[in-house]
Amino acid sequence: MRHWLSKRREYSRSAPETESGLGQINGVFTKCRGCKKPVYEEDLKSRFNVCPNCDYHYPISAPERIKLLADPGSFTEMAREMRAENLLSFEGYEGQLEKAREKSGLGEAMVAGRATIGGNPVALAVMDFRFIGGSMGSVVGEKVALTMEAALEEDLPLIIVSSSGGARMQEGIYSLLQLAKTSVELVRYTRERKKPYVSVITDPTFGGVTASFATAADVILAEPGARVGFAGARVIEGATKERLPEGFQTAEFQREHGMVDRIVHRLELREDVRRLLELLA
């Protein structure tokens, strides 16, 4: 794996379309948030948005994550056409959904389906932070539940990659109750099946998603530097005036505190998950 990590692609000066999904990175190169050195868009993209200099992990889209994690061509999506409804007639919600669909090219903040990882069949769901901050509404909750249901019915390991600001306020009580919905489905799976549930936490994962399925796994993996917690640092500082330590809520911090099993470099994720699957499945 190392050789691939350090491999630097030839890049052309003609600016490619920004496909990394990073709104902030425009044009050919940008200053890296991690190392402050110039990073080429093309380089980033070929490394699934991990800085070639400092290994800073930028966000990636759900389709890119699936490309990274699943064996090529193995992913089949389920419930692709499922669309959120404005269940409470919340002002402006339809517009936000429309914008999010346009921006992400996705129907919702979650892509769910079946795939193989190193030849091992799995049920796989991946969140996309670009879609209204990866917030969990009815459709996200439903897709989580459907993925768990597929894992249960087909006796598959379950893998969920999270990235979420929390519950989707625009769906009010329905978004809160997705915590209950995913919990009852998860309990059914873990009661009946002996296959592992692996939660992969990426930057950032907060609120209702961490307070439910993202932390309720057999094994919790997290990406380097990913921020994960219940309430965000800004909320805590605003509410309590506490000074927060350096690296608060990062994956490394959470592993120190016993909350995360392993920190896995994005480019090693597929291999890491494959090892676990072959040990347990």
Add this chain to the structure above:
Amino acid sequence: MILDFERPIKELEDRILELQRLAGESEELQGEIANLQRALETARKRIYLNLTPYQRVQISRHPERPNFRTYVEALTEDFYELSGDRHYGEDVAVSGGFARLKEGGRRVVLVGNDKGRDVKSRVRTNFGMAHPEGYRKLRRLYALAARFGLPIVSLVDTPGAFAGRGAEERGQAWAISEDLLALARSPVPVVSVITGEGGSGGALAMCLADYLGILENSYLSVIAPESCASIIFRDPSRAEEAAEAMRITAEDLAEHGIVDEVIPEPLGGAHKDPAPVVEAVGGAIGRALERLEGTDPSALFEMRYRRYRAIGAPKSLEAGRNGHHTSRGRG
């Protein structure tokens, strides 16, 4: 304590008291008092029969609202309180233990949020906002309930889980998700009533239940209206609108099929006349326990599964399913 929107009522009451003090035998003043009393009645009805969602939130937070201790004293014969999470500490934002209910003499595991009665106790109980220790104490209690075959009864009154450095360092989200799973798989009935505030995941960790009742002026919300306003409307002063938009009132929740029962309160809120409210809560709990009693664990589990699996899965979502799955939900 007088809430903002109650000022017109308070002013009339004060004037009546003042005149009564001066009146004596004066017929003219007696007439004036009678007029004011009629005006007071009208004002009460105008205000209390037209409460906005946010005004209800304010009532649900009223410091004189009957709290966990009120219910314990009125409804239990013997509350044998337990402490600690066996990991780190004791969190008094959540209380719990074994109890025998007066009505029917049933033994239960009783949990609830004790917000305290005065400033000092309210600070001590952190206004009902639990740390991970509170949620881990709950998990212990849920396990004890399962072990001894005692139903779980919870009285929810929390603005939500506490957001702070220590809470995060000790795994707030992890503690909550464990409680949700524990309730989801509970082999004993879970009976909950939201008696005050029902704030977010912290509340849900106590009321993923087989029966969920709610007091008329209580609420259950994914986020505090003030926080929703500052995030969505970028203006915390628009909490009134946020409370409206998120449909958090007891009535809304009943309409959307989220709660089983709305327990009425007297005009102006439970604190105006606590006794009948406390009794009604006791009655609702008793009836729910009676109905669920003797249900075997797998039937309970299946029932709870159906109840929550269907939430937020309206018809159009069904259409989105790709045919690989048969719906087990009630929707």
